[in-house]
C-alpha cells in the first residue's frame with residue numbers, strides 16, 4: 179500500500195555510519211535510519227549475536243521461560259532503575275502497554291473512566307490508541323472515532339498541567355524530548371516538575387523514550403539527565419539496532435498492573451530479538467557510546483551554531499546529545515533530496531526542522547563531512 183512517499187533509491191549494504199545504494203554510491207546515514215541504528219550498520223557484535231542465535235533458536239512461545247528475555251529484562255532494569263519489563267515489537271506497542279497499565283491503575287484506584295494527559299505535537303505511534311494519544315491531527319485524520327481517555331495540554335508548560343483538575347486523570351504520557359514534533363527540548367527541570375506533580379496527585383509519570391532512549395541524548399535514558407525515575411518508560415527503535423523489539427519498563431505499583439492473561443504478544447521478547455538487544459547494550463557499554471553521544475552532540479551543535487547563527491533563515495538550533503534540530507523560517511523538505519545528491523541522509527520533521535540523529539559511533543571524519551555538507555545546503559536555502 180502506498181503509505182510512504184519513498185525516495186527513488188534503494189540501499190544494498192551498510193557498514194558503520196555508511197550505506198551504499200544499488201548504484202554503488204556511498205551515503206552518510208546522519209539519521210541512523212530514524213534513531214534505530216545507533217551502532218551503525220552491520221555492527222560486528224550485533225551481527226555475531228544474531229547469526230549465532232539464528233543457528234540455535236529463533237523463537238519459542240512465551241508459554242515457556244526464555245533465558246535471553248530474562249537476561250535482557252535484568253540488564254534493562256539495572257540500567258533504568260525500574261523494576262520489570264514487558265517485551266513487544268515496536269514503539270507503538272510499547273506505548274499500548276503503557277496506556278493499558280495506566281488504565282488498569284485507574285481501575286485499581288476505583289476510577290472507572292481513567293484519562294491520561296498527553297501533549298500537543300507529541301508522537302506515540304500509529305495504532306488506534308497511540309494515534310489518539312499523538313498530538314498531530316494529520317496522524318489522526320480519517321481514523322475517527324479516536325480512542326477516548328486522553329487530555330491534551332501544551333508541551334513544556336507545567337502550569338497547563340497543574341491547572342488540570344479532572345478526577346479521571348491517572349497518568350501523564352510524555353516524550354523527554356519531542357522527536358517527530360520537531361526536536362523540542364523542554365526546560366531543564368520540566369521532567370522534575372512533572373515528577374513532583376505526579377507524586378502529589380498520585381498520577382503515573384510515563385515517559386516515551388522510544389526515540390530518546392538507548393543513549394541517544396547523552397544519557398542511557400533521557401530522564402537520567404534529571405535524576406528522577408518515571409513509573410513507566412517505553413523503548414523500541416535503537417534497542418535492537420534494527421531487529422524489531424520494544425519494551426515497556428515499569429516500577430512500583432505500575433509494575434504490578436499487568437498480570438497473567440492481561441497482556442501478551444506472540445513475538446514479544448523472542449530469543450533472536452533479545453540476543454540482538456543484549457549485544458546492543460553490551461556494545462554501548464564497551465564502546466562508551468553514551469558518553470560519546472553527549473560529547474559529540476555538543477560538538478556538532480556548537481559547530482553548526484558557529485556556522486549558522488546570524489543566518490536570517492535559521493530560527494533555532496537545538497538538541498540534546500545526538501538528537502539535533504535546526505529550525506528554519508520556512509518549510510524545508512526540499513533539503514532532503516538535495517542532501518541525498520551530496521551523499522548525506524537527513525530528515526525534515528514538523529515541516530521546517532532539519533533533524534539529525536547520527537549513529538552514536540560517529541567519528542571525526544564523518545562528523546566533519548556532515549557539517550561541511552549540511553551547512554552550505556542550509557545557507558543556500560535563503
Ligand SMILES: Cc1ncc(COP(=O)(O)O)c(C=O)c1O
Pocket residue numbers: 267268269270271273301302303304353357358386387388389390414415
Ligand atoms: C517518541 C516515539 N514514540 C513512538 C514511536 C512509534 O514507534 P514505532 O514506529 O516503532 O511503532 C515513535 C516513532 O517514531 C516515536 O518517535
